[in-house]
Amino acid sequence: MIEFNAEDWLDPDGIIVASGERLARKVLPDLQRGEEVLVRASGLEGLSSSYFNILLVIIRDEIGPAGLNRISFEFSSPIHRAIFERSLSAVMAPAVRK
Amino acid sequence: VIVDPQGIDIEGNVNDSLNSISRLADRLALLRDAGESAIFRLNLSQLKHLGPDGCAMLTGSVLEARIRGIQFDVVWPDRAGPLRAFIEFSGMRHLIDGSELPDLLDPVNVTVPLRRFTQSLYSDARPILELLARFGTVSEDLRISLEIAVNETVQNIVDHSNSRLGGLGCARYMSTQSELRVSIMDWGDGILTTLRRTYPDTINDRHALERVLYGGFSAQSRRNNLGRGIDNLRTVVTSALQGSLFILTGNAAVEAKAGNEPRYVDLDVPFRGTAVCFTLPRD
Numbered sequence: 001m002i003e004f005n006a007e008d009w010l011d012p013d014g015i016i017v018a019s020g021e022r023l024a025r026k027v028l029p030d031l032q033r034g035e036e037v038l039v040r041a042s043g044l045e046g047l048s049s050s051y052f053n054i055l056l057v058i059i060r061d062e063i064g065p066a067g068l069n070r071i072s073f074e075f076s077s078p079i080h081r082a083i084f085e086r087s088l089s090a091v092m093a094p095a096v097r098k
Numbered sequence: 099v100i101v102d103p104q105g106i107d108i109e110g111n112v113n114d115s116l117n118s119i120s121r122l123a124d125r126l127a128l129l130r131d132a133g134e135s136a137i138f139r140l141n142l143s144q145l146k147h148l149g150p151d152g153c154a155m156l157t158g159s160v161l162e163a164r165i166r167g168i169q170f171d172v173v174w175p176d177r178a179g180p181l182r183a184f185i186e187f188s189g190m191r192h193l194i195d196g197s198e199l200p201d202l203l204d205p206v207n208v209t210v211p212l213r214r215f216t217q218s219l220y221s222d223a224r225p226i227l228e229l230l231a232r233f234g235t236v237s238e239d240l241r242i243s244l245e246i247a248v249n250e251t252v253q254n255i256v257d258h259s260n261s262r263l264g265g266l267g268c269a270r271y272m273s274t275q276s277e278l279r280v281s282i283m284d285w286g287d288g289i290l291t292t293l294r295r296t297y298p299d300t301i302n303d304r305h306a307l308e309r310v311l312y313g314g315f316s317a318q319s320r321r322n323n324l325g326r327g328i329d330n331l332r333t334v335v336t337s338a339l340q341g342s343l344f345i346l347t348g349n350a351a352v353e354a355k356a357g358n359e360p361r362y363v364d365l366d367v368p369f370r371g372t373a374v375c376f377t378l379p380r381d
Contacts, residue, residue, distance in 0.1 A: 010220065015217050015219060015221065016253065017320075017322050018321070045242040046244070046245020048246060049253075050253045051328040053324045062356070079338055080242060
């Protein structure tokens with residue numbers, strides 16, 4: 001299991017989506033090699049869904065759904081986890097509703 | 099050639115309720131269809147109270163109209179007191195007539211001034227948290243919920259609004275009620291126009307609000323859009339913190355409060371853009 005601290009790849013004064021993309025590019029090589037990845041997301045509790053959306057969409061599009069099964073996240077806040085899980089559900093099963 | 103300016107008088111109390119803000123939007127609708135040579139006299143001399151929601155709507159409407167070439171003569175309230183202090187500390191007067199912004203570190207200031215934005219930054223909620231911290235410890239739940247609510251709203255405007263002005267936001271701490279009020283708005287396409295690009299069967303503004311409030315419908319303007327933002331905003335404001343919010347766009351508005359079903363309102367006069375206003379209890 002390879003571990004990453006999401007905070008290390010976050011620009012505290014920068015664009016949220018850019019930070020999500022940065023983390024995605026960091027974890028992609030390990031996921032592509034078939035490694036299991038753990039992202040520690042504590043300290044980033046106020047991030048919007050777009051951060052997780054772009055991170056998960058890049059992994060899905062570059063590796064496929066299997067890539068999402070090899071990455072796990074650790075949160076210190078239930079609110080933050082709930083935001084993440086909504087993004088994960090949306091990425092795994094894009095909504096087609098009327 | 100002397101052109102008589104058209105008059106817009108804003109009087110009395112403009113508080114932070116949906117009714118009050120939709121009435122204000124109604125009064126400002128004259129600006130919406132005005133030609134670029136139009137001149138307006140915006141008379142605020144009889145205003146008694148203005149909250150952050152009205153402050154953002156008034157200021158943004160003037161700035162947006164100016165981008166289209168409309169000129170303004172603004173008559174400010176002349177009596178010293180809380181209203182005039184708020185107009186100064188909120189940056190309203192600074193943005194409209196270029197007057198100097200007062201010292202925001204003044205202890206009487208309880209406002210995070212209006213700020214225009216075109217990007218969603220992780221630091222967007224920081225000034226509001228710093229304001230709250232002056233009034234005691236900020237709980238983790240409040241901090242996280244506030245950051246998420248601000249970041250989701252700003253991100254939505256940046257991604258979807260197509261607003262020439264960008265977004266505009268401010269906040270104010272109401273010490274008597276022990277609550278924080280946040281207003282974030284744009285003067286862009288509105289949710290209906292945006293959502294119809296992906297969902298052409300979206301019937302009207304109210305239907306668009308119904309769709310985004312519980313998630314699953316995204317305009318997919320950008321790769322990071324998956325239709326969760328407004329749903330997350332509603333959840334953290336009303337469920338996590340027992341706060342309240344309203345969203346006004348086009349001919350419709352919705353008000354959501356903890357423990358109640360959302361209340362949808364049809365408006366006679368549309369607001370061209372989207373206004374998101376929420377209130378969070380301090381404790």
